[in-house]
Amino acid sequence: MTSVAATAAHDLRQPFLSLAGIRKAYPGVVALSDFSMTVSPGEVIGLVGENGAGKSTLMKILGGVAAPDAGMITIDGVERSSLNVADSMKAGIAFVHQELNLFDNLDVAANIFIGREPRRGGFLALVDNDRMHAMAAPLLRRLGAGFGPSTPLADLSLAQRQMVEIAKALSMDARLVILDEPTSSLPISETERLLETIEALRGEGIAVIFISHRLHEIERAVERVVVLRDGVLAGNLDRGEITHDRMVKLMIGRDLKAQVGTHEAKVGPVVLAAKGIRTEAYPHHELDISLRSGEILGLAGLVGAGRTELARVLFGIDAPLGGSIALEGADVRIPSATEAIKRGVFLVPEDRKAAGVLLDLPIAENITLPDLGTHATGLLVSRRKEVATAERERQRLGIRAPSVMTRTGSLSGGNQQKVVLAKWLAMSPKVMIFDEPTRGIDIGAKSEIYRLMRGLADNGVAVLMISSDMEEVIGVSDRIAVMHEGLISGTLDKKDFSQENILLLAVGRSIG
Known part of the structure; x- marks a missing residue:
């Protein structure tokens, strides 16, 4: 039972808000088409869909920022064709955005x-x-x-x-609180606190719309799931029907292949070994870690454990307070990011918009920026060479854009992440460090990023993946190292992968 009528019948509570036949089009694209849904007091609804599915447009309509081209909005039995911001606030519709104000x-x-x-x-x-x-x-x-x-x-x-x-x-x-990607930047412990807050709101009769790409959290927290695909209502799932696979199938219109965690890695020798590393965050703790060819090493831990600080040291952004780094068996100094790049050690940063790409530049210039010398003729950068390299990487990674001269800031989050990856792949990496590689990226784009990471490992690259998403760490890694207060508190082989083991190591305890 996945019809709109069946979903409306699942709950005897009288809806205070309903949308019927909502349509919204922009030049060249229909953002929403004949969309309908209801919201009842105290109901927790999961709203899922890939980037571009229409979620943001729907939120703009509910917030009174955009007016639909057709359809009806009914609040407490009063019909209207659109809302303005004052109408939305008066109706008790409140937003908690991913970027907090x-x-x-x-x-x-x-x-x-x-x-x-x-x-x-x-x-x-x-x-x-x-x-x-x-x-x-x-x-x-x-x-x-x-x-x-x-x-x-x-x-x-x-x-x-x-x-x-x-x-x-x-x-x-507020009668309806809309949470837009509320857990995308939260560690495990704080995610639990937020889910408890959602339950408290529900208990007070306040409705919640929970928007998230973390489907396991949706599965836990909501009574009903509304799925958007290409601006159309793809289906509804009642509480007993909500599973990860069903949500994914409705979102992308097909079954998603199993995550790459089932792959048997062909592990080679150690490519990078860091010994006795001390960082500014934990100056008295010495950390050892090794990355092997052909392997994805997941790095888990609570926020503040020192994972990003380690990545910054390995990439030469920050100098270690002590310790040594060996690359392919030879001791090296990496005093700067320029030196790291020269040695084939690359970082895909946590905040791609602030540190990974230049949003106002075209795709081609972002991809070739770290290696302008290769694309120069004399003292001038050759646009022909830039475009050729960027087009090759665009096709290899499946970057969705009209051309490589498209402004990078106009791309979806998943495609921006591919641009960050493309600039390094064009330079033959030995070590790839991914810091929260799929934050804010939809399920389809996540799967593509995972396949690209696996492809790197299969080609002999040593991959380090830092992630706060437990499902991701377990599903993608060949081994998992867990950090606690600046130290590696333990390393897990696949047979020992479990949320319980990771959490125990993350809080500094040993596993049984």
Whole structure:
């Protein structure tokens, strides 16, 4: 049973919001076509689909930012053709975006009531801090927050900051909270806290739309899944029907091949060995790690364990406080990223938009930027050579774009990640370090990135993959190293892969 009617019948709660026959088109593309759904009080709905499926357009329509070309929106029995931002807020629709809109220099209460602060002092209209803190306290208690209204926002973790955003929504009498990729930057422990917050909202009769590419979290948290594909409602899944495979099949229209974790790697000799490495984050802890040819080594651990700091040392961005690095058996110094690139050690960074690509440049210039000398004729860069290299890599990686002169910032997250990868593949890597390689990328693009990583390993490249996604680490790695407070607390072979073992090592305990 996956029809819209069957889904509406699954719950006797009366919907307070419904969309019927919604259509929205932009020049050259239909973003939504004949889309319908309902939302009932206290209902937790998972909204999934690949990038470009129409999720963002749907959220803009619900937020009053975009008006549909056709269809009807009904709120509490009142029909209207569109919403504006004021209508959306009045209806109790609140958003918690992936990029949080908070201010580090203010405390929690000030962030909750920013722009709506209670005032005192007559014509001076001074902010009444005591009253504002008193108003914020019960909101935080409702969410089970472990911090108070006067806590500086700068002292909070990312998950706690998301709770501040949710408290802000509650302060505006939210009836529907829309969480857009809320766990994409969260470690395991803080993801659990957010899922508990979702349950608390549900218990208060507040509806939640949970948008995520992490399907195992959707599977755990929601009562119903709505799947979008190419702007069309691909189907609904009720609680008893929700499985990873069913969601994927509805999202991409086919069964997804098994993850590459079932592959038997042809492991060769050690390519890179780091011994006694000490970083600024953990100056008194010495870390040893080795990367072997033909192998994907997953690097797991809680946020703050030192994984990214290790990647930055191996790539020459930061100097180690101590220790040594050997490449293909010979001791080397990697004092800069330029030296790392010269030696065939490459990094795909965690934040691709800030550190991986130049969004305003075309694909071709991003791909050839680290190796301009090869593409120069005399003192001038040859556009012909640039385009030839970029076109070769575009075809090899399946980068979806009209041409290699397309602006990189106009691409989807998955295709931007492929551009980052393409610039290194054009230079014959020996070691590839991926830091959170699929963050914010949809399930179809994830599968392509995994296949590309496996292809690198099969060609003898040593691959290090840092990931906070437990399912990804287990599904893709040939071995898993786990970090805790700047040290490798343990290394797991495939026979020992399990979430329990990884978590035990991540908190510094041994496995039985």
